Amino acid sequence: MDILIKDVLLNDQRTDILISGNRIAKISPNIESSGCELINASGMAALPTFVNMHTHIPMTLFRGYGDDLPLQQWLNTKIWPNEKNLDEEIIYWGTKLGCLEMIKTGTTCFSDMYFFLPQEAQAVKDMGIRAVLGLSLFDGCNPDNLPNVKKELEQFEQTLALTDDHVQFAISPHAPYTVSGPTYQYLKAYANERNLLLHTHLAETQGEVDNTLRDFGLTPVQHLRKWKALDSRSTLAHCVYLSDDDIKILADTGATVTHNPNSNLKLGSGLNFRYADLVKAGVNVTLGTDGCSSSNNLDMREATKIASLVQKGRTLEPTVMPIGEALDMATVNGAKVLGIDMGRVTEGALADLILVNLKTPAFTPNHNTLSNWIYAADSSVVDTLICNGKVLMRGHHVDGEEEIMEQAIKMAKRLITV
């Protein structure tokens, strides 16, 4: 059935929004309502849903485990030993928990990098949101291990058949310090043949830059360009440490950068992300939360606020990353590179949107809806979420959320044993 959202605030105007199938069919005041499911939104504003461009979604089960530790100690004693316990059921419920949190905080699409993709895909479909699921790949920086990587790709061919409106797949070589140049080149060619995105970590810490300079005489960005891994179908998570030449390469190749402010701050990677320089050079900048093991939640509203605040603080310039740019970074800039027609509430676009409750302190007074949403509010204002034309949340409640949390608690106990 079509959905008619009545009398909602959109771009500072009161209007109606008609959703037909999975698209926004019409935006206009006083649309005829016969035969539609009606949503009275007179106390609400419609806003685009977020696109979280860098996650490791099943790691939601690690939330808050091993906070405030030095990076290597955290990985060696808290994360890696327990990841050996992963299985299909843990992945399924961990992914569902992550999807639930995303729905409750206003996100309908994420770009992931992890393992057990068929189980991740099933969970995403069951929850009704969207994902691009990247297969994590490593060769231990030794191209002789390429045959092992190829074996994983054989299995991945079957996974590709699961592609639909909700789930796509990507190729995710982990990082230049775990994957050799030749394997990057092989994987990028593989991805391009199948029109898949390549999603990788890059230039996350000063140590990583120092090491690629030492080993190859190149920055991480230069290194990936050399191995032909950068083009408009590459998305690069972190990029905290970039030279002027790196930024030029990113602009020339058309690669997309994903900023993960919360993770970069919490793990002590640093706050050098050169947002204004990247935008000036014409690079597509997107936003992610990273996994809950490193930054504790999947709340894109909070990540957008922190990104904006830190850019203003580090440049001593309150005009950097104004609210419209910040919201684009968190929505449509990501959707664009994923090839999904969402991230704006406009006629013809896919019907992904949230309705936020304006009768809340954060929207009182409401001089500026976007500002109040990103800078003042939190998820408590998100009343309704629609993805692909389906209502997934009303009254901040998702059907079945209690079972998901119960199962996730069980899975976390099985996952975390040391």
Next chain:
Amino acid sequence: MDILIKDVLLNDQRTDILISGNRIAKISPNIESSGCELINASGMAALPTFVNMHTHIPMTLFRGYGDDLPLQQWLNTKIWPNEKNLDEEIIYWGTKLGCLEMIKTGTTCFSDMYFFLPQEAQAVKDMGIRAVLGLSLFDGCNPDNLPNVKKELEQFEQTLALTDDHVQFAISPHAPYTVSGPTYQYLKAYANERNLLLHTHLAETQGEVDNTLRDFGLTPVQHLRKWKALDSRSTLAHCVYLSDDDIKILADTGATVTHNPNSNLKLGSGLNFRYADLVKAGVNVTLGTDGCSSSNNLDMREATKIASLVQKGRTLEPTVMPIGEALDMATVNGAKVLGIDMGRVTEGALADLILVNLKTPAFTPNHNTLSNWIYAADSSVVDTLICNGKVLMRGHHVDGEEEIMEQAIKMAKRLITV
């Protein structure tokens, strides 16, 4: 009637909490419940409420008005011309709106700096939380204007009679760039005679430091010490720019520093706040949000998270400001200097606490309750708030909140005319 909170998670143990009058009378499993108001908290954790140590609470009405502008343009065109419209009714409802937002985000006490203190005081009492209300004072950096300041103090003597369990008062010379040294000295002596706190802005921007060095050959901290304005009854908001000698002076005098990370970032003041150095020197570090005109909300949970993340990011050290320290900064460190026995959920303390809903994604799984509260959750988990032994919120709803928001919207229209 006494309140008995049954089966609540406190410091990782299930227990009961008995509140008698305005204090926590007993914490123990299986307390007898006869004759008490019962709260079944089996799905909840008890946590201390926040103490917001730097606000301009009626400015909540300016929320989101003039974002992303250069500082002077924002003050000259958006704030100061409209502040001329302030009146008693605007202050009353603006303060109530701020108190409502604080209750919904887990704060029961704030230290303010503004005008129209009797109306602020009435609103705080009507809302049932606590405040230390500082009278903003200026002499235009000209000690010849001291007689005008004294006239304001004459009126203030009557305001002091409004002191009670919920409201105290303080003396708030604005900043070294608006108040002369001799007037600071006069006001500090005045405050000390009456055992009032002195609450001032200090060392907020590099420009302020440059100017006091130029005009007096002293940093802002050295300047205030010279005029005898620093002792253990002084609270200093911002302190973004501190020299090693400044930190030593703060430690020697016992002054309290209030960090306002969101404001410092959003206004482009900078992220130089030297948290670890201050703590190492023994300075009492507390936390504030600043007014909603500069940082958009009064959410201390978010401010605590951002403080912790930025300190880790700026020092490249994930172990800086671990979660227990972060929470102390946002709770008991402030309560201590205000002389209010709150900020910890312990037997004998004042009964100020929140109950957070653990059956939420942010607390799933719950490896670490404090970490999940500060790093993962948001105000949507705050179910119940108790202040001074009275329940002010249940089910995230405050009685009368709809009227407060309606009145605040009217007041904002009257306040903001240019």
